[in-house]
Amino acid sequence: AAGPPTPLASDAEQVDFWICLDFEWTCDEGENRQVHSDEGEIIEFAYVIYDARLGKVAKDGQHYCKPTRTPITRFCTELTGISDETLKDAGSLGDAIAAFGCALAGAGAAGRRCCAVAHGSADLELVLPQNCKAHGLKVPAVLRRYVDLRAATQSYLAAIGTFTARASSLKQICDVLRVEMIGEEHCGLDDSWMVMLATQQLLKVHAELRPIDLEAEQQEFFSDGSTDQALCLDGLPYHLVGSELRAWVEKYLGRPVPEGALWLVLGMDGKPSGRAVVDLESHAAAAELLRAADGGRLLVCGGY
Known part of the structure; x- marks a missing residue:
């Protein structure tokens, strides 16, 4: 298992490994949607594990997951590039989480300080907990504390007196941080790499990366x-x-x-x-x- 996440919001320099991730899930649009926003099932579980001490990527991973309750809609395929054909040999969410655990161990993260990074709150506060609950799985402890890349970027812009730049979408965040976009948006693995590169840039400029500790927040509340x-x-x-x-x-x-x-x-x-x-x-x-x-x-x- 990975070591304890970083304990203090201002101690980004204490983090040994940044787990930069992105999930894609089933979705639809329009009035007659086949999948509503609270029904999405994870179909791509992707991550890039960045070793902050060595300054390089230790591992990355892309695991497709076959949905069991919702279809792959045309809108979903157009957005993510994922089709029924893509998922014909896919495993389960449990398989993806197990592979993620092996990747952490293989990266040397066991017993080290780790912190996840996600673009926004949906992946780790809503979608992963919902999906794990539906399948009787436990959310990996290392993913219960994370930095919201969107919030961190917006706070950094405020700190340097930049108040007009839009930093909501991943592309907007990369633009304001002057990080060149690579790959395809809404490809989970490509987006994970962009989250990692944006995190690198925030670390270089000594931006405050404030972790959200979901367990501690709830217990305190x-x-x-x-x-x-x-x-x-x-x-x-x-x-x-x-x-x-x-x-x-x-x-x-x-x-x-x-x-x-x-x-x-x-x-x-x-x-x-x-x-x-x-x-x-x-x-x-x-x-x-x-x-x-x-x-x-x-x-x-x-x-x-």
């Missing part, structure tokens, strides 16, 4: 004496409006949200960030909503 009453909602559609989000929160909370308790968060460029904050005015209400929405819930907006 539900601990005795916790007074947290606000939640940050991430992964929201950019075209979402406040009334739609309010209705969604009230659906899972089971009662009205107080006026003035919900804010849509804008990015540094003044555009939607895909995040919102809701203040429930009590820890009990916040805990109730967090339990109800744990693992992510479908939010329908914009008439779809």
